[in-house]
Amino acid sequence: xxxxxxxxxxxxxxxxxxxxxxxxxYLYFFGSKEQDLSGEWTADLDMSEQAAVTxxxxxxxxxxxxxxxxxxxxxxxxxxxxxxxxxxxTGQAEGTFQCMINQDSYDACDQAAYEAFAAAFRELTAExxxxxxxxxxxxxEAVEALAAEAFGMSTVSYLRTCAPALLPSLExxxxxxxxxxxYETAEGILIRRSGDENGAVTRSESYIREEExxxxxxxxxxxxxxxxxxxxxxxxxxxxxxxxAEEQ
Amino acid sequence: MKKILQKISALILAVTLICSxxxxxxxxxxxxxxxxVQTDSGAAYAVKTLDxxxxxxxxxxxxxxxxxxxDTEKSFxxxxxxxxxxxxxxxxxxxxxxxxxxxxxxxxxxxxxxRNECKVNGEVVYYYTMIMELPGxxxxxxxxxxxxxxxxxxxxxxxxxxxxxxxxxxxxxVSPEVLEQEGYFYGVNSVLAGDASxxxxxxxxxxxxxxxxxxxxxxxxxxxxxxxxxxGQISLQSEVTVSGAAxxxxxSDDGVVPLEAGMQIPVGxxxxxxxxxxxxxxxxxxxxxxxxxxxxxxxxMNQKAQELGLSQAVFYNCNGLPCYTGGAVPxxxxxxxxxxxxxxxVSGLLTVYPQITEITSLESATLESLELEVRNTNPLLHNLPxxxxxxxxxxxxxxxxxxxxxxxxxxxxxxxxLVIVFGAEDSIERGRVSELLARYALxxxxxxxxxxxxxxxxxxxxxxxxxxxxxxxxxxRTAKKQEAGTEGA
Numbered sequence: 001x002x003x004x005x006x007x008x009x010x011x012x013x014x015x016x017x018x019x020x021x022x023x024x025x026y027l028y029f030f031g032s033k034e035q036d037l038s039g040e041w042t043a044d045l046d047m048s049e050q051a052a053v054t055x056x057x058x059x060x061x062x063x064x065x066x067x068x069x070x071x072x073x074x075x076x077x078x079x080x081x082x083x084x085x086x087x088x089x090t091g092q093a094e095g096t097f098q099c100m101i102n103q104d105s106y107d108a109c110d111q112a113a114y115e116a117f118a119a120a121f122r123e124l125t126a127e128x129x130x131x132x133x134x135x136x137x138x139x140x141e142a143v144e145a146l147a148a149e150a151f152g153m154s155t156v157s158y159l160r161t162c163a164p165a166l167l168p169s170l171e172x173x174x175x176x177x178x179x180x181x182x183y184e185t186a187e188g189i190l191i192r193r194s195g196d197e198n199g200a201v202t203r204s205e206s207y208i209r210e211e212e213x214x215x216x217x218x219x220x221x222x223x224x225x226x227x228x229x230x231x232x233x234x235x236x237x238x239x240x241x242x243x244x245a246e247e248q
Numbered sequence: 249m250k251k252i253l254q255k256i257s258a259l260i261l262a263v264t265l266i267c268s269x270x271x272x273x274x275x276x277x278x279x280x281x282x283x284x285v286q287t288d289s290g291a292a293y294a295v296k297t298l299d300x301x302x303x304x305x306x307x308x309x310x311x312x313x314x315x316x317x318x319d320t321e322k323s324f325x326x327x328x329x330x331x332x333x334x335x336x337x338x339x340x341x342x343x344x345x346x347x348x349x350x351x352x353x354x355x356x357x358x359x360x361x362x363r364n365e366c367k368v369n370g371e372v373v374y375y376y377t378m379i380m381e382l383p384g385x386x387x388x389x390x391x392x393x394x395x396x397x398x399x400x401x402x403x404x405x406x407x408x409x410x411x412x413x414x415x416x417x418x419x420x421x422v423s424p425e426v427l428e429q430e431g432y433f434y435g436v437n438s439v440l441a442g443d444a445s446x447x448x449x450x451x452x453x454x455x456x457x458x459x460x461x462x463x464x465x466x467x468x469x470x471x472x473x474x475x476x477x478x479x480g481q482i483s484l485q486s487e488v489t490v491s492g493a494a495x496x497x498x499x500s501d502d503g504v505v506p507l508e509a510g511m512q513i514p515v516g517x518x519x520x521x522x523x524x525x526x527x528x529x530x531x532x533x534x535x536x537x538x539x540x541x542x543x544x545x546x547x548x549m550n551q552k553a554q555e556l557g558l559s560q561a562v563f564y565n566c567n568g569l570p571c572y573t574g575g576a577v578p579x580x581x582x583x584x585x586x587x588x589x590x591x592x593x594v595s596g597l598l599t600v601y602p603q604i605t606e607i608t609s610l611e612s613a614t615l616e617s618l619e620l621e622v623r624n625t626n627p628l629l630h631n632l633p634x635x636x637x638x639x640x641x642x643x644x645x646x647x648x649x650x651x652x653x654x655x656x657x658x659x660x661x662x663x664x665x666l667v668i669v670f671g672a673e674d675s676i677e678r679g680r681v682s683e684l685l686a687r688y689a690l691x692x693x694x695x696x697x698x699x700x701x702x703x704x705x706x707x708x709x710x711x712x713x714x715x716x717x718x719x720x721x722x723x724x725r726t727a728k729k730q731e732a733g734t735e736g737a
Contacts, residue, residue, distance in 0.1 A: 061716040064600030121716070128720050131478040133603035134727050136734075143723070150726040151712055151719075162714045 035209050037185065038089040041234035044080035045173075051113045051166040052076040058163050059120060065127045067120075076116045079109045079167075083177050085214075085234055097192055098180040101173045111156075113166045118155040122147065179203075190216065212236045278359060278378070279303060280351045285316050285412045293348050295412070298378055298390045300361050307361075307378055307390035308412075312348050314341035322400050322416045328387040330379060334367040337400060344385045361676070363627070364389070368399055373631045375399075376676045394680065398631075398687060422688045424451040436681055437647060437671025440587035441689040444595035444653070445663040445721075450692040451685065455587035458560035459670045462641030463526045464649050465568035465583040467594060468549050468561075469534055470523060473515070474601040475552075476538045484516035488537040490529075498529040502569060505530055505620065517615040523607050525622040526640060528567040535566035542566055556596055558589035568641055582645055587668045594638065594651060598664045599717070602724070605653065605664075608637030627679040628652050632686055636664070640678075647671035648678035654686055656693055660711070661725065665689045 056072040082102035089095040119140070125147070126138040136142065144155055151158040168176075179201065181194030190207045193200060205216040214234040279299040283306070286292045295312040299305050310326055310333065317323050318341050325339025364377045378390040393412060397404040403418035424433075424441070433439060438454035449455075476482050490498075495509040504527040507513065513533060521530030535545035546563050553561035564571050564581045572578040585593075597604060607613075611630070612623045625640040627650075634654040641649040647670070654665040667685045672678035713719045 058716050062720050063596060063717055121719075124716075125720050125723050127478075128600065129724065129727055131474070131600050132724055132727075133601070134724070134731065136727060136731060146723050146726050146730070149730075150722045158712065158719070162712045162719070163716075 035185075036089050037087045037190070037207075037209065037214060038095065039087060039236050040238040041085040041087065041214055042237045043083045043085070043232045043234040045083060045232070047079040047081060047109055047113065047167050048076050049073070050168075051079055051117070054164050054166050055117045055120060059124060062124050062128065064131055065124050067124060072120060075120045077112055079113050081106050081109050081167075081173065083232070083234075084237075087183065093186060094182065094184040096181070097183045097194075099177055099192075101170065101177050103170065106167075106170050106173065110167055114156045114159055117159055117163070117166060121159065122155060281306075282350055283308070283410050283412055285313070285414060287316060287320070288413075288415045288417055289320065291316070294350065295348065296351055296388075296390075298359075298380075300378065307392050308396065309347075310335070310389040310391055310396070311341075311344065311346060313391075313396060315343060315347040316414065317341075317400070317416070320416050322402050324400065326389075328379065328389050330381070330387060331362075332365045332367070333377065333379070333389045335399065336367075336369055344382070346382055346385055346388065363675075366399075371630075371633075373399070374627055375631070376679070392680070394684065398683065420687065421691060422684050424453070424685065424688055427684075428453060433681075435673050435677055436669055438587040438668075439670070439681065439685060440591055440666070440668045441685045441692075442591060442666055443663050443689075443693060444591070444598050444666045445661075447595065449591070450689050452587065455591075455668075456560070458562070458584040458586045458589075460582035460643060460646035461568060461585045461590065461670065462582070462643040462646040462649050463528075463568040464590065464639045464641035464651050464670075465563065465566070465585075466522050466526065466531050466641075467590075467597060467639050467651065468552065468563065469531045469545075469566045470519065470604065471593065471597045471601070472545070472548055472552060473519060473534045473538055474597070474604065477515070478601075482515055482537055484514065484519070486515045486537070487512040488515060488518060488533050490533055491536055493542070494529045494532045494536070497532055498527075502528050504528070505615065505618065505622070507533070507618075511617075513615075513617050517617045519607060520610075520613045520615055521622060523604075523637075523639065524610060524613055524624045526625055527622075528569055531567040553585075553589070553593075556592055558585065558592055560584065560586040561589045561593075568643070568646075570643055570645065580645075582643060587670055590651060590668050590670075591666055594653065594666055594668075595664075598653060599721075602664075605636035605655065608639070608653070609635070610637070626650070626652065627675070628682055628686060631683055632690075634665075634690065635686070638666075640675075642675070647673060648675050650678045650682045652682050652686055654689065656690065658693070661721070663693065665693055 052069070052073040055076065056067065056069045059067050059072060082105035084100050084102060086098040087095055088097070122140055122143045126140070126143050129138050129143070147155045147158065153161070179192070179194035181192060183190060183192045185207070188206055188208070190205050192203045195201045205218050207217070208215040212235055214236070215231050216234065217231045281297045281299060282294050283297050284292055285295045293312065293316045295316065296309040298307045300307060310328070314324060314326050323338065323340060325336045325341050327334040359378050359380045361376050361378050363374050364379060366373050366375055366377070375391060375395045380388050380390065382388055393404050397420050401420045403415040403420060405413045405415070407413050427433065433453045437459040438457060440449065440452045440455040442449035477484065490507045490509055490511040490513060492509045495507055497503060498505060498507040504525045505521045507529050515534065515537065518530045518534050521527040522534060532542060535542045539545035539548055542565060545566050549563040549566070550561070553563065561584065563583045565583065568583050570580050570582050572580055608626070609629065610624060612621055614621050624637060626635070626637045628635045629637050632654065634656055636653045636655045638651040638653045649670045649672070652667045654667070656663050656665055665686070667682050667689055669678055669682045669685070672681055713722055
């Protein structure tokens with residue numbers, strides 16, 4: 001009896017191994033290595049560090065008050081700009097794409113950045129007013145009123161006009177991210193082509209897909225964009241519903 | 249014993265009789281002379297001169313010079329008493345009969361170089377002059393050509409030895425570069441003139457070498473006190489208890505303000521005492537109030553110097569007096585700093601605490617807690633309307649030092665110009681070098697301001713500042729205007 005069970009078990013294990021082997025052989029020779037990236041993806045570009053560094057460099061010029069990069073960084077809220085990427089697989093390892101900066105999120109991010117910048121500037125100005133023996137109010141509203149009188153505009157408007165830009169312009173970001181065209185994947189590389197024949201732009205990125213996340217890392221052969229080549233992490237917002245139907 | 253006392257009495261009597269018979273002369277001696285003065289109209293005059301102490305250290309007769317300028321655009325009237333001179337540019341001089349004639353006899357006349365009060369258009373200014381009594385006529389006053397040129401705003405040159413050329417049509421101007429070539433600054437350790445608001449240096453001479461700075465050290469003491477006030481550690485009204493060490497200093501030869509141990513003096517009065525009559529004891533009280541002890545305060549002074557990037561600054565005490573280190577053979581130390589370091593220090597002080605000039609620009613003030621009136625030792629406060637004071641300093645080793653600030657306005661914003669003179673031979677030279685450089689700084693500032701593009705370099709759209717510090721300054725100016733408006737109303 002015991003011998004019988006052993007034989008059955010051995011047979012079952014052997015069959016399982018054969019099936020697994022066959023599956024692996026299939027995958028090796030016939031299965032596509034490229035994953036289906038179809039879907040609507042969204043990424044948040046983090047602008048906090050860039051804005052904090054720019055603000056700190058400008059504010060440290062103020063004499064008599066100490067300001068550290070950490071202090072400025074703590075004042076700057078989380079600043080993100082949304083990028084939407086729509087991929088639609090049309091073949092084994094190819095498809096079409098559409099990428100766009102979310103303008104509303106850019107505007108909101110820009111406003112939040114300058115409001116935080118203005119608050120930091122007002123606080124340092126208030127300290128200097130007190131140091132200079134100013135006897136009027138140095139509350140935030142009072143300093144804002146003084147700034148408005150001094151500059152003829154609000155602190156936020158003044159900083160937008162005269163201080164270094166905290167964020168890249170929308171146009172710069174659009175030039176970097178916006179576009180539509182075709183893509184193909186091969187061995188972990190996503191190649192996107194956009195533009196017409198006269199001005200075709202090719203963008204090559206390494207990609208890693210981990211379930212709901214798609215990580216794109218700009219390749220070294222990509223034209224210098226002026227932006228840091230940080231990985232951009234996209235999150236799947238909506239998977240492609242009917243790829244087969246669309247393919248037809 | 250009786251004989252000894254008799255001999256001593258006879259000796260005292262003899263000395264007294266000799267002293268009363270021989271008139272006491274001032275420290276120097278005077279060499280009478282004549283120089284030829286030409287004007288650009290072609291007229292030539294003989295002007296009496298007195299060379300004080302040394303040949304070439306020449307002072308001109310004001311009465312003779314008044315005749316030279318008579319009936320010209322630079323005509324001035326004169327009233328001279330035993331200790332004051334009233335000079336009114338534009339007035340008509342009335343001759344008294346002694347003008348432009350050779351010396352008859354100057355011997356035996358009591359005369360000395362003093363910082364006499366002059367009134368120019370009713371405004372009191374102070375210059376070192378020699379007032380001489382003219383029997384039956386009144387007085388004449390002898391003034392250095394450069395001082396007269398500054399008062400009258402005329403250009404004076406010396407084309408040949410014993411000849412003075414007055415260009416009545418040309419305004420007074422000075423070129424430190426030319427003065428340097430002529431060796432004028434051999435008489436000082438270092439000088440620097442520049443715009444503290446922009447950091448622009450107009451002229452510098454040996455400005456990167458450290459020299460003893462005497463009481464100008466108190467500007468650092470003042471800066472640390474203001475830091476403590478702004479940090480809320482103390483206030484202008486905080487009462488400071490006078491320590492035994494401060495009382496000892498007050499009772500010494502260097503004492504200025506009569507402080508006694510245990511007295512309670514407010515910080516405001518101590519600042520006045522430190523900055524106006526340069527009280528060492530008040531500076532010590534401030535140091536002890538801010539840091540607990542002078543040693544701890546000196547550590548802060550040196551730390552602050554490092555923070556401000558004052559590469560040559562070394563402080564040993566809070567007031568600039570010489571101090572001895574312990575040891576079998578004690579070393580004598582004095583606070584040291586280069587003129588460039590001082591420029592940075594005072595620029596920082598004026599930028600962050602502009603209200604400090606409300607103290608330094610006072611000609612005199614009353615220390616309410618002591619009911620004591622103190623006077624500002626800064627000589628330029630009277631002579632230049634733009635001067636906002638600052639600090640004098642003198643020790644044997646440092647020579648005569650003076651840091652002067654001037655507030656000017658180019659129509660866009662106010663600037664603080666600084667003139668730093670370290671190591672002048674005496675207070676006369678210190679004042680003269682400082683005033684010459686101050687006038688040069690004004691000349692350079694307004695000359696720059698006339699250039700159309702220069703002011704716009706740091707300005708963004710709608711003439712708004714692009715740098716954070718400039719932006720803060722613009723808000724401070726607005727706040728100050730508002731305060732002035734409120735006070736005026």
